[in-house]
Amino acid sequence: MRRPLPGDGVGVRALPASRDAATEVELIWIEKRLEHWIRFGRIAAERIVSRKTRVVSFRPNAVFALCRWASNDFGTVHSRVDILRAVGPCEAYTTAPFVRPGGELYLSIQGWAKVRAVLAAVDAVERAGVDPCDAAPDHWRHVHNRLSAGDAPRLYTAERHAAWLTRKVIEG
Structure with missing residues (x-):
């Protein structure tokens, strides 16, 4: 009998339902070449893939910033x-690089x-005494729109x- 090879599906267990619902983000760090990091967010789990790569998971409705x-x-x-806001099962989402499956996109900005x-x-949200994860989604959309238009956000x-x-x- 041959030994099972990785990817054969032999000995692979189904993921628990709570992990199935998680949004995973791949973080990479290659010194002076490539960096992905979480600026804020409540990480539910972390898995180290290699010295340069790890995967963090967020529960549904968790808000996080990926840089x-x-x-x-x-x-x-x-x-x-x-x-982004991590989505739950059967929710619509926007795909984003290195985010599986994706999330509800509040802000996406490019250029240093x-x-x-x-x-x-x-940083300003934190100085106001608020965890950025808990800030109003409309604020992040506002920041996105103002910066995209070349204006300063409130x-x-x-x-x-x-x-x-x-x-x-009130909205329940």
């Missing part, structure tokens, strides 16, 4: 930040100057956050 950066011998060639502005907006304040929390209660 990606790549360079070559001449400098930065790509920088991007995406803010704009990415830096998004990171500054995240600050997220504790008052705006209180209004968002009240709206969530």
Whole structure:
């Protein structure tokens, strides 16, 4: 009898239902060449694939920011930040590189100057005493729209956050 090979499906167990619903993000780090990192988000699980690659998982409805950066011998060639909400089973989603299956996209910005502005907006939310995961989705959409148009986004304040929390209660 031959020994099972990886990928044969022999000895592979079905994933628990809670893990099936998870959104997985592949994070890569190759020094001075390629970096993917989570700027914020509540990571539910982490799996190390290799010295340079790991996969983190988020439960449905978790909000997270994925930053990606790549360079070559001449400098930065790509920088991007995406803010997404992890989706549950049977929910519609937008595909995003390195995110399986995808998520509800709140913000997607490319170019180092704009990415830096998004990171500054995240820092401003934290300075307001709010975890960026809990900030209103409309704020991240606003940041995306304003930066895409070349304008500065409004600050997220504790008052705006209180209004968002009240709206969530009213909407149920």
